[in-house]
Amino acid sequence: MPSFKPIRPARISEEVTEQIKRSILLGDFKAGDRLPPERSLAEEFQVSRVAIRDALRSLETSGFLTIRQGATGGAFVTELTFESLNNAFLDLFLSDKISLPELQQVRLVIEPEVAALAAERVTEAHAQRLKEALAVEEEPIRSLAQDIEVKGAVHYILAQMCGNRFFEAVVRSMLRLTSQVVAAVQPDPRTMHPEGLHVPVVQAVLSGDRRAAAREMKKHAEEFGRTLLKMEKAFRNRRR
Amino acid sequence: MPSFKPIRPARISEEVTEQIKRSILLGDFKAGDRLPPERSLAEEFQVSRVAIRDALRSLETSGFLTIRQGATGGAFVTELTFESLNNAFLDLFLSDKISLPELQQVRLVIEPEVAALAAERVTEAHAQRLKEALAVEEEPIRSLAQDIEVKGAVHYILAQMCGNRFFEAVVRSMLRLTSQVVAAVQPDPRTMHPEGLHVPVVQAVLSGDRRAAAREMKKHAEEFGRTLLKMEKAFRNRRR
DNA sequence: GCAAATTATTTGTCAAGCTAAAATATAGCT
DNA sequence: AGCTATATTTTAGCTTGACAAATAATTTGC
Numbered sequence: 001m002p003s004f005k006p007i008r009p010a011r012i013s014e015e016v017t018e019q020i021k022r023s024i025l026l027g028d029f030k031a032g033d034r035l036p037p038e039r040s041l042a043e044e045f046q047v048s049r050v051a052i053r054d055a056l057r058s059l060e061t062s063g064f065l066t067i068r069q070g071a072t073g074g075a076f077v078t079e080l081t082f083e084s085l086n087n088a089f090l091d092l093f094l095s096d097k098i099s100l101p102e103l104q105q106v107r108l109v110i111e112p113e114v115a116a117l118a119a120e121r122v123t124e125a126h127a128q129r130l131k132e133a134l135a136v137e138e139e140p141i142r143s144l145a146q147d148i149e150v151k152g153a154v155h156y157i158l159a160q161m162c163g164n165r166f167f168e169a170v171v172r173s174m175l176r177l178t179s180q181v182v183a184a185v186q187p188d189p190r191t192m193h194p195e196g197l198h199v200p201v202v203q204a205v206l207s208g209d210r211r212a213a214a215r216e217m218k219k220h221a222e223e224f225g226r227t228l229l230k231m232e233k234a235f236r237n238r239r240r
Numbered sequence: 241m242p243s244f245k246p247i248r249p250a251r252i253s254e255e256v257t258e259q260i261k262r263s264i265l266l267g268d269f270k271a272g273d274r275l276p277p278e279r280s281l282a283e284e285f286q287v288s289r290v291a292i293r294d295a296l297r298s299l300e301t302s303g304f305l306t307i308r309q310g311a312t313g314g315a316f317v318t319e320l321t322f323e324s325l326n327n328a329f330l331d332l333f334l335s336d337k338i339s340l341p342e343l344q345q346v347r348l349v350i351e352p353e354v355a356a357l358a359a360e361r362v363t364e365a366h367a368q369r370l371k372e373a374l375a376v377e378e379e380p381i382r383s384l385a386q387d388i389e390v391k392g393a394v395h396y397i398l399a400q401m402c403g404n405r406f407f408e409a410v411v412r413s414m415l416r417l418t419s420q421v422v423a424a425v426q427p428d429p430r431t432m433h434p435e436g437l438h439v440p441v442v443q444a445v446l447s448g449d450r451r452a453a454a455r456e457m458k459k460h461a462e463e464f465g466r467t468l469l470k471m472e473k474a475f476r477n478r479r480r
Numbered sequence: 481g482c483a484a485a486t487t488a489t490t491t492g493t494c495a496a497g498c499t500a501a502a503a504t505a506t507a508g509c510t
Numbered sequence: 511a512g513c514t515a516t517a518t519t520t521t522a523g524c525t526t527g528a529c530a531a532a533t534a535a536t537t538t539g540c
Contacts, residue, residue, distance in 0.1 A: 013492085050293075056522095068521085071503040082332065092325065098405055314489095
């Protein structure tokens with residue numbers, strides 16, 4: 001019985017890509033390590049530099065490598081981050097493959113759970129950060145961009161607290177998308193800034209009551225969702 | 241006041257990438273359209289073919305293009321799919337950036353909601369597919385690979401039914417990850433095959449009762465989660 | 481009319497060299 | 511000695527020009 005291998009990697013560069021990728025996943029190269037220079041790799045793989053470059057470029061766009069020019073440059077293995085997930089997300093949204101209502105549906109399920117988990121794992125340091133974030137929200141608004149950032153902070157901190165990196169990634173992606181929509185639509189700051197927006201949520205989380213935290217976050221998410229959905233049409237029509 | 245543009249795209253190829261990407265997102269090229277051949281692009285952008293190729297390769301790995309060789313070949317714009325999300329996911333898992341317990345936590349939140357949504361949107365055609373899937377589950381097991389596929393079917397159908405493409409994508413990603421774990425660990429088929437595994441879930445969904453659907457799915461997910469977590473250690477130690 | 485051979489078009493790959501970036505070593509000056 | 515400018519080294523980025531390979535359309539031969 002033969003092995004029936006090839007089929008897909010008709011391209012040499014893909015074969016190279018997969019070998020390097022496997023090598024990284026198996027731990028032959030760890031985060032921070034530098035791959036041999038292109039020319040050495042070309043020699044080792046017995047292919048041209050172009051094929052190597054294609055492979056490295058591909059691995060760079062999927063987040064496994066960062067490539068730097070210069071004397072101490074080269075292809076460095078990077079700790080894989082959720083950035084690629086994030087980007088995939090943003091692209092899908094920009095191509096209308098995910099809609100704001102769908103996103104809102106997701107948020108409504110995930111954010112309360114995140115708040116609940118955060119309530120279970122709150123520490124003194126976390127509490128401090130949350131209180132600071134609330135304090136900053138009370139300061140006068142300087143610019144829309146800054147306002148967006150400030151408003152996201154609580155969600156961001158809770159996501160970090162929840163201890164689930166997937167949830168954290170999703171929340172971050174959604175924050176980024178939301179920012180983009182808000183920044184594009186440029187709404188009246190006051191509709192975006194009810195006083196004490198996040199106070200009940202934070203209080204519930206700090207009390208350590210997971211049910212209360214989930215309840216308050218759900219309320220908040222529903223409210224903000226209504227605001228956001230109003231912006232959708234404006235956003236879709238904009239198209240710079 | 242100057243515009244302060246460049247900063248990031250130090251590379252020509254990235255500049256090309258971004259221009260083409262923007263062009264696609266703005267709808268200048270629609271799914272199915274073919275970009276001009278590399279040589280024409282090179283002329284138009286006034287750069288070499290290699291720079292163009294680097295850009296096209298990058299866009300291919302992020303899922304915007306598929307490139308085919310030959311007379312009617314070229315770089316074709318593709319409808320962006322959730323495949324890239326899927327891949328990002330798998331990579332994160334393989335690099336230990338997401339753990340099985342975390343995944344299980346996510347599943348426990350998402351799958352019940354998916355079932356609930358499915359219950360609200362069930363149609364005759366859906367009902368038919370679900371019943372077929374249940375029937376297939378009752379047939380004798382032929383191979384592990386096939387068993388995995390059969391067991392995933394119900395989840396897959398529900399995900400399609402739920403009408404939220406993000407949820408669908410997440411469920412699909414998790415199915416794929418689960419398959420990989422199960423396939424690697426090669427557990428005893430009988431532990432994987434309690435009779436009528438999905439019957440209560442499907443019944444609840446078909447009854448149109450969203451609360452019942454969510455409840456049954458949660459029960460099922462918790463049960464399967466226990467099985468899966470038992471496999472985790474075996475999976476992490478395997479490392480082919 | 482059909483099959484085989486040819487041609488055209490396009491990406492894939494190669495080779496060799498030059499440019500640009502970035503760190504390091506060296507030289508020259510005060 | 512200490513600083514600054516210059517040169518060197520190492521690396522990826524880019525260019526050019528050529529050929530290979532895949533694929534479809536066209537022509538040729540029968």
